[in-house]
Amino acid sequence: MAEKGKFNTHQRSAIFGKAGHLLLIASTYLFLWVPIVVLLVFSFNEESFPSPWKGFTLQWYVELIDSVYLWKAFMNSLIVALSATFISVMMGIFLIFFAAQGGRVGRYLNLFYGSIIIPETVLAVSLLGFFSLISISLGLTTLIIGHTVLGLGFVIPMVYARFQDLDYRLTEASLVLGATPLQTFFKVTLPMLRPSLITSALLVFIISFDDFILTYFCAGSSVQTLSLYILSMIRSGISPVVNALSALLLFMSSLMALVYFQLSNRSKIF
Amino acid sequence: MKFLRPPVSDRPFAIGIPAIIWQVLFFYIPLLIIVLTSFLKTTPNGIVGITFEKIAHFINPLYLRVIGSSLVLAFINVILCFLIAYPLAYFIAFKGRKIKNFLLFLLLIPFWTNFLLHVYAWFYVLERHGFLNNILLQIGLIKTPLILLNTNFAIIIMMVYYYLPFMVLPIYTSLERFNTSLIEASFDLGATWLQTFRRIILPLTMRGVRAGFFLVYIPSFGEFAIPSLMGGDKVMFVGNVVSEYILGEGTGSLGAAFMVVSCFVLLVSAVFFYWLLGRFTEPVRDRG
Amino acid sequence: MKLNFKQYFNRSLVVFFWVALIFGILYWPKGLFFREKKSINVFAWGDILDDSVVAEFEKTSGIKVNLNFYASNEEMIIKLKATGGEGYDLIVPSDYSVEILRKENLLKKLDKTKLNFLPNLNPHLLDLFFDPGNLYSVPFEWELYVLGIDKDYFKDKPLYPSWKMIFDPKVIDYKITMSNDPIQTLTLASFYLYGPIPTITDPQLKEITNLLITQKQYVNAYADFRADYFLATKNSAVAIASSSYIWRTMRKFPFVGYVIPKEGTFVTIENFCIPETSKKEDLTYQLMNFLFTRDSMKTHYDTFGIFPSTIDVMDDLDLDPDARELMTMSSPELRPLHFARLLTSQEKIRDSWVQIKTE
Numbered sequence: 001m002a003e004k005g006k007f008n009t010h011q012r013s014a015i016f017g018k019a020g021h022l023l024l025i026a027s028t029y030l031f032l033w034v035p036i037v038v039l040l041v042f043s044f045n046e047e048s049f050p051s052p053w054k055g056f057t058l059q060w061y062v063e064l065i066d067s068v069y070l071w072k073a074f075m076n077s078l079i080v081a082l083s084a085t086f087i088s089v090m091m092g093i094f095l096i097f098f099a100a101q102g103g104r105v106g107r108y109l110n111l112f113y114g115s116i117i118i119p120e121t122v123l124a125v126s127l128l129g130f131f132s133l134i135s136i137s138l139g140l141t142t143l144i145i146g147h148t149v150l151g152l153g154f155v156i157p158m159v160y161a162r163f164q165d166l167d168y169r170l171t172e173a174s175l176v177l178g179a180t181p182l183q184t185f186f187k188v189t190l191p192m193l194r195p196s197l198i199t200s201a202l203l204v205f206i207i208s209f210d211d212f213i214l215t216y217f218c219a220g221s222s223v224q225t226l227s228l229y230i231l232s233m234i235r236s237g238i239s240p241v242v243n244a245l246s247a248l249l250l251f252m253s254s255l256m257a258l259v260y261f262q263l264s265n266r267s268k269i270f
Numbered sequence: 271m272k273f274l275r276p277p278v279s280d281r282p283f284a285i286g287i288p289a290i291i292w293q294v295l296f297f298y299i300p301l302l303i304i305v306l307t308s309f310l311k312t313t314p315n316g317i318v319g320i321t322f323e324k325i326a327h328f329i330n331p332l333y334l335r336v337i338g339s340s341l342v343l344a345f346i347n348v349i350l351c352f353l354i355a356y357p358l359a360y361f362i363a364f365k366g367r368k369i370k371n372f373l374l375f376l377l378l379i380p381f382w383t384n385f386l387l388h389v390y391a392w393f394y395v396l397e398r399h400g401f402l403n404n405i406l407l408q409i410g411l412i413k414t415p416l417i418l419l420n421t422n423f424a425i426i427i428m429m430v431y432y433y434l435p436f437m438v439l440p441i442y443t444s445l446e447r448f449n450t451s452l453i454e455a456s457f458d459l460g461a462t463w464l465q466t467f468r469r470i471i472l473p474l475t476m477r478g479v480r481a482g483f484f485l486v487y488i489p490s491f492g493e494f495a496i497p498s499l500m501g502g503d504k505v506m507f508v509g510n511v512v513s514e515y516i517l518g519e520g521t522g523s524l525g526a527a528f529m530v531v532s533c534f535v536l537l538v539s540a541v542f543f544y545w546l547l548g549r550f551t552e553p554v555r556d557r558g
Numbered sequence: 559m560k561l562n563f564k565q566y567f568n569r570s571l572v573v574f575f576w577v578a579l580i581f582g583i584l585y586w587p588k589g590l591f592f593r594e595k596k597s598i599n600v601f602a603w604g605d606i607l608d609d610s611v612v613a614e615f616e617k618t619s620g621i622k623v624n625l626n627f628y629a630s631n632e633e634m635i636i637k638l639k640a641t642g643g644e645g646y647d648l649i650v651p652s653d654y655s656v657e658i659l660r661k662e663n664l665l666k667k668l669d670k671t672k673l674n675f676l677p678n679l680n681p682h683l684l685d686l687f688f689d690p691g692n693l694y695s696v697p698f699e700w701e702l703y704v705l706g707i708d709k710d711y712f713k714d715k716p717l718y719p720s721w722k723m724i725f726d727p728k729v730i731d732y733k734i735t736m737s738n739d740p741i742q743t744l745t746l747a748s749f750y751l752y753g754p755i756p757t758i759t760d761p762q763l764k765e766i767t768n769l770l771i772t773q774k775q776y777v778n779a780y781a782d783f784r785a786d787y788f789l790a791t792k793n794s795a796v797a798i799a800s801s802s803y804i805w806r807t808m809r810k811f812p813f814v815g816y817v818i819p820k821e822g823t824f825v826t827i828e829n830f831c832i833p834e835t836s837k838k839e840d841l842t843y844q845l846m847n848f849l850f851t852r853d854s855m856k857t858h859y860d861t862f863g864i865f866p867s868t869i870d871v872m873d874d875l876d877l878d879p880d881a882r883e884l885m886t887m888s889s890p891e892l893r894p895l896h897f898a899r900l901l902t903s904q905e906k907i908r909d910s911w912v913q914i915k916t917e
Contacts, residue, residue: 025361028354029373031431032380035391038401042394068609091289098286105286111293116484117540119492121509122304122533123297125516129307129526130300136584137641145584149296152289210384212495217516224627230386232604234393234499235783246387253382257375284572291576332909335916398791419793420779502779503738506915514740514908518632521904 036250043243060240064248067241073229076140080225081208083144088151089201092159096193099163100171100185109160115153123149124217131218139223146218147211151204158203162196163189195263202260206253308527324527333511337532340508341539343497344490347429348437351486352479354430355437363445374442381435389499392428393419420502428500429490436489437482444478445471473550480547487543491536508532597622598647598841601634606650606699606828607849608861615848621841631655638664643833647842653827653897656695657688665694666832672843675850678868682887683827687897695829698849699864702818702825702892703746706786706804709815711795719817721750723796725773732795733778735788740911743770745824745898746798754822754894758901767910771917780915789814800826805863818884818891824898828864 043061046054064070099105115123127146128138136142166189174184190197212227219225233242311321362373380388395401396418403415418424448471456466472479494509503510512532515525600607604627612623628634631652638649643664651659659665670676673696683697705723711732722729724736725747737743747766748758758766778794781787785799786807807814830846832839848854855871858864865885866872872886883889900907 021357021361021365024354024357028358028434029376032377032434034401035388035395035431036380036383038394039387039391091292094285094287095289096286098282101282103282103286108290111290111298114293114297117488117537118301118533119489119509119536121492121494121512122301122529125512125525125529126300126304127296128516129304129522130296132640133303134584135640137637137645141584145296148292152293156289206382210382212385213492216495217513227384227386230384230390232783234386234390235781242387242390246383246390249387250379250383254379257378257382260378261371261375283569284575287569287572288576291573291580295577295580332913332916336912339916398793417793502777502781504774504777504780504915506912510915511912514911517630518904518908521908524905524908 036246039243039246040250043240043247045240060244061247063241064244069224070229070241070245073224073226076223077209077226080140080143080147081205084147084151084208085201085205087144087148088155088204089197091148091152092155092200093190093197095156096159096163096189097185099160100189101181105160109156112153112156115150120150120213121217124214127214128217138218142218143215143223143225146214147208150207150211150214154203154207155200158200159193159196162193166192199260199263202256202263206256304526305530307523308530310523324524325531327524328528328531333528333531336506336511337508337535339505340491340532341535343425343429343493343507344487346426347433347490348483348487350426350430351433351437352482355434355441355482356479359438359442359445363442363448364450377435377438385432385495388432389428389496392424392431392500396424396427419500420504422501422505424500425497425505428496429493432496433486433490436485440478440481440485441475442478444475448474476547476550480544483543483547484540488536488540491532596620596841597624598838598845599624599626599645600648600650600845601626601628601637601646602648602650603627603828604629605862606858606864608854608858611849611854611857615845619844619848621844623845635659638833643835646833647836647838648845649831649833650698650828651695651831653686653688653825653829654899655688656829656831659831660689660694664834666834666836666839667693668696668832669839669843672840672847673850674847675868678850678870680867680869680887682892682895683867686827686895689829695831696846697827697829697867699858699862699867700825700827701801701864703742703798703823704801704804704816704818706789706797706799706807707815707817708789708792708795708813710792710813717817719820721746721819721821723817723819724798725750725769727772727776730773730776732776733793734773734776735785735794735797735799736773736777736780737785737798738780738782740907741900742824742898744907744910745901748901749821749824749896754896756899756901760902760906763902763906763910767913770910770914774914774917786814801865802863809863818889820891822891822894822896824896825892826898827867 044056044058046057046059095105124146127142127149131138131142170192171184171188174188175181179187210227212231215225215227216231219228230242230245233239308324309320309322311318311323358377362370362377393400397403398415398417398419400418402418403412406412407415452470452474453466456470461469492509492512494507494513497503497505497507498510506514508529512525512529515521515528518525598621600623602625607625612625615621616623626646628637631654634649634651635655635658638646638659639662656665676696679697683700684692689695705721707717716729717723718729724730724734737746744763744766747769748755748762751765751769752758752762778788783803785794785797786803788794789797789799789804790807790811801816804814804816808816830849832842836842849858850868852868852871852874855866855868856874859866859871859875869886872882875885877885884892887895
């Protein structure tokens with residue numbers, strides 16, 4: 001197999017030439033990062049927007065830590081995300097267990113692709129209608145349910161695809177050597193699936209934590225999540241406290257991206 | 271999946287089934303209910319009969335225009351995302367080498383940040399006294415600040431900004447697995463880069479392109495927060511109309527009806543594009 | 559693998575079990591009611607109750623206050639109707655909502671003997687259409703629609719205290735920020751064209767829609783909560799906004815001012831009510847008494863800019879004569895008081911709204 005990237009490029013590559021290509025890439029990354037950097041820089045600004053740069057201060061970070069409602073919203077988002085991740089991953093594992101024991105899962109799998117064909121708005125509205133129909137008050141529970149549905153749409157396809165790629169000879173060997181199907185599942189199948197389980201868990205967590213549309217419809221307003229809190233802050237103007245919050249969340253996202261990265265790369269070895 | 275041995279009991283089924291139950295219960299049934307309510311005539315006493323009134327209410331030029339705007343927005347978004355994403359994915363996959371992981375990392379971080387914060391960040395950049403205007407004024411390109419926020423321009427920028435990673439990642443995944451010896455062979459046989467791209471690279475990565483297309487097209491259609499926050503709420507798209515009706519009193523089922531109509535149009539267009547893209551999947555064969 | 563009947567049966571049982579389990583968990587919180595000895599559930603607007611005041615009340619009285627928020631009266635009404643008021647001990651409906659809830663028998667009659675602030679209430683806010691005699695509600699705060707203006711812009715340009723400023727194309731040559739609420743906007747437009755009429759006919763609705771479509775070219779953005787922001791950033795010269803927003807912005811940006819249209823404007827009165835099903839009204843009365851004290855009212859005014867319903871606190875606030883006249887409801891523009899109401903069916907309103915935005 002040819003080495004990656006080493007094909008002969010003495011042909012004039014790309015439409016604009018190599019320099020043009022680089023320029024395009026650089027400007028794309030600039031486009032992606034300038035707003036974020038601006039946001040971060042102004043989180044240290046002494047004066048609130050629209051004033052220009054005045055001086056360096058950490059006061060907004062202090063205010064951020066003090067804000068009770070913000071942390072409540074943060075905790076809610078965290079609870080929902082963790083619950084949704086846990087439930088969807090567990091259900092994914094269970095489903096794989098069923099498949100590993102020979103269950104016919106294949107055709108049911110298509111059920112889970114529905115989440116991709118439908119815009120999130122539609123799902124949100126449907127759930128809203130459904131919940132009021134069965135008289136469930138909107139709150140953390142309904143949020144967790146909705147986010148789990150989102151999560152399933154990612155976990156199941158990702159993990160099952162990985163499961164199908166697994167070398168069945170390993171499980172067969174394990175069984176031949178005398179392990180029960182249960183032992184095989186826990187000691188052979190599951191560890192092999194671990195990287196994809198973790199990456200899909202991370203993905204679901206982030207999607208749930210950052211979610212807006214589903215939360216907007218299904219949270220009611222007795223529950224404040226981070227997205228809704230930020231929305232209410234954006235609606236009432238601009239406050240550097242949100243900048244400080246962004247900095248914090250960015251830091252969190254970076255950590256997660258790092259973890260995701262390490263795991264994705266290692267799983268390629270399989 | 272090979273059968274290891276026939277299941278001795280049905281315990282695995284009992285364990286494995288919740289995922290499917292959950293999906294049916296909380297995804298398909300609500301959808302079905304929503305579709306049904308658009309067709310049911312209800313009075314305070316209950317369901318009275320079937321009606322097409324609600325659906326018909328929305329089959330008029332006004333609402334079709336709203337649906338049209340959403341389609342156009344989604345389509346433009348997809349095209350722009352594709353034009354930016356493909357070169358980017360190509361670069362990272364083939365030219366990245368040592369910094370490949372770093373580039374992906376840089377791409378993922380904005381992707382994993384809360385979407386509203388992105389909106390907020392762009393306020394800073396596009397405002398009258400924002401970053402962009404300040405720079406342009408300083409270097410003398412403009413005399414008075416540009417009005418960039420609360421315009422369609424702002425909406426598009428934000429849409430592309432948010433959905434770009436969704437397009438990049440599937441294409442990147444496709445390119446990553448690409449068998450570069452094919453490209454080499456093509457060059458050796460005398461094809462130009464453009465020919466190679468059109469006949470070899472693009473068709474074989476079409477699966478990734480298609481995935482990216484739908485990951486961007488479908489959600490873009492239902493988007494309402496971005497037009498509202500970045501566009502000053504001056505234009506209504508499908509999502510805006512739906513939330514307006516759903517959250518108002520007594521108009522909930524109308525909102526459902528409109529959503530059904532829009533989704534129908536969306537699905538038709540999606541099927542069309544799926545077919546269209548499929549036409550590019552096979553490497554173009556030389557005739558004669 | 560073919561399933562025989564027995565297996566089908568077993569599998570159905572399993573499915574049924576899981577569904578029952580899921581629903582059991584879903585409905586479980588309903589049975590479990592927070593019977594904390596001394597606590598009350600308050601259902602209110604997001605920015606109407608100041609945290610520090612509530613916290614202080616909790617400390618001095620030992621009663622825990624659980625705050626829940628809603629974003630609109632409609633939402634509150636829907637929720638209350640759905641649960642029959644169950645679960646909430648204090649709600650804060652706006653004027654017309656009080657009437658709706660009252661007619662649905664969802665409100666409890668107030669025991670006036672338990673409330674110690676009644677003599678302080680501004681009489682102009684009492685005995686209004688939505689609750690004659692104030693049997694079910696007491697006004698807490700109020701605000702009105704004003705035209706926020708950029709004083710710098712209008713230093714040498716004509717400024718009319720009139721709705722013309724946002725509706726008359728002959729007058730407008732600047733950017734304005736309109737309200738994003740279809741009901742409010744249509745009510746304002748109707749008021750401008752026809753005066754205070756209770757309902758509108760279809761031809762009238764068409765006129766209103768056309769007026770708003772014409773207005774669109776001058777509109778910078780439609781915003782409910784951010785109108786003050788557009789003024790502060792000088793994106794608009796005029797913004798229609800609630801007084802509380804303008805008041806808050808005026809404190810931070812001295813070039814922001816306001817103008818009250820002489821034709822009259824609309825007020826919103828936020829009232830305290832107790833749902834019929836609440837059993838903790840004694841605790842709720844304590845909270846209400848606390849919230850109506852001078853200190854509390856002052857704090858609320860300082861934080862949110864909403865006008866207090868009590869008169870005694872006016873001396874504590876640093877007000878210029880015009881503002882004081884306004885806030886005690888003595889200004890001539892507020893005779894008579896106008897309240898925004900539903901002028902036609904919700905369906906028609908939203909239809910128009912979509913039309914306005916799509917033209």
